[in-house]
Amino acid sequence: MEQQVNEAVVATRAALTQASAMAVQYSFSILGAVVLLLLGWFLSRILHGWALNGLKHVRGIDTTLAHFFANALRYAILILVFVTVLGQFGVQTASIIAALGAAGLAIGLALQGTLQNIAAGIMLLVLRPFRVGEYIQTKDVSGTITEVGLFATEMKTSDGLYLLAPNSTLWNxxxxxxxxxxxxxHDLEVTVPGDRDIDDEMARLLAIAREDPMIESVPAPQVFVDSLSDSAATLKLRYWVSTPQWFKITRDMNRRVRIAFGQKVAGPEPDAAPAG
Known part of the structure; x- marks a missing residue:
């Protein structure tokens, strides 16, 4: 009986010693994990701010893209810190990383269209084929850019309508x-009857363009015979104007030439009306 009591006491002492050792060990692990999490959180905030400020000073980097890369850096640091904390408690981090990779692959396949829009948005923000305030036209859409986001681009049509276009449709x-x-x-065409002197009509048409101070002198306006028949000749006036004033000046030139020649004039109407 006394032997059994002694064995129980020894076992109890051993259990208490082991529990004390485990408590001390895990106390330090928990304390280290808390410290590591706090340091990781502060480090992620600091690097996020540095990255954001640095990217904003890089020429050609959009604000949206700067926030995206800065946030990606911050969350990458937080994930790395979290995996490191789990390793402090003896968790096999290799399996966690493999699970995260598999989960990322599954999410990527499920959100393939969304990720495609994000990738296209990043390319649009980096290469900048268009900016806010510019008028663009594609096979399917046209309008003035109001905002370029990571997922879609907001536009305003010439009719004053709101248009949202997925970035993948604008990139591809x-x-x-x-x-x-x-x-x-701008090319402007005038039909001249065959009984008139073509040289005089060309000089008159060219004078109208040269008298307008809004028309560029370089490249200089040009007049040439575009087509010729027995009954008439088609003259073409080619001139260049400032892009923001293109629509206004071309409409005014159409009116002035029509009055001068007493006829309707032809010219390519813009698919995208105002350029500004």
Missing amino acids: TPVTNFSRERIRK
Whole structure:
């Protein structure tokens, strides 16, 4: 009986010693985990601010893109700190990383269209084929850019309507930007009867363009015979104007030439009306 009591006492002491050792060990682990989490949180905030400020000073980096990269850096640090904390408690982090990778792959497959829009949004923000305030046209949409986001681009049509276009549709198609260049060309056609002197009519048409101070002198306006028949000749006036004033000046030139020649004039109407 006395032997059994002694064995129980020894076992109890051993259990208490082991429990004390485990308590001390896990206390330090818990304390270290808390400290590591706090340091990781502060470090992520500091690096987030540095990255954001640094990217904002990089030429060509959009504010939306700067926030995206800065947030990606912050969350990457937090995930790394969390995995490190789990390793403090003896958790096999390799399996966790593998699980996170598998989960990321599954989410990527499920959100394939969304991720495609994000990738297209990043490319649009980096390469900037268009900016806010510019008028663009694609095969499917046209309008003035009001905002370029990571998922979609907001536009305002020439009719004053709101248009939301997924970024993937704007990245995977040719885009015509009517506002990017400083000047734009306009061709204006006039039909002259065959009994008139073509040289005189060409000089008169060219004088109308040269008298307008809003028309660019370089490149200089040009007049040439575009087509010729027995009964008439088609003259074409080619001139360049400032892009923001293109729509107004071309409409005014159409009116002035019509009055001068007493007829309707032809010219390519813009698919995208105002360039500004």
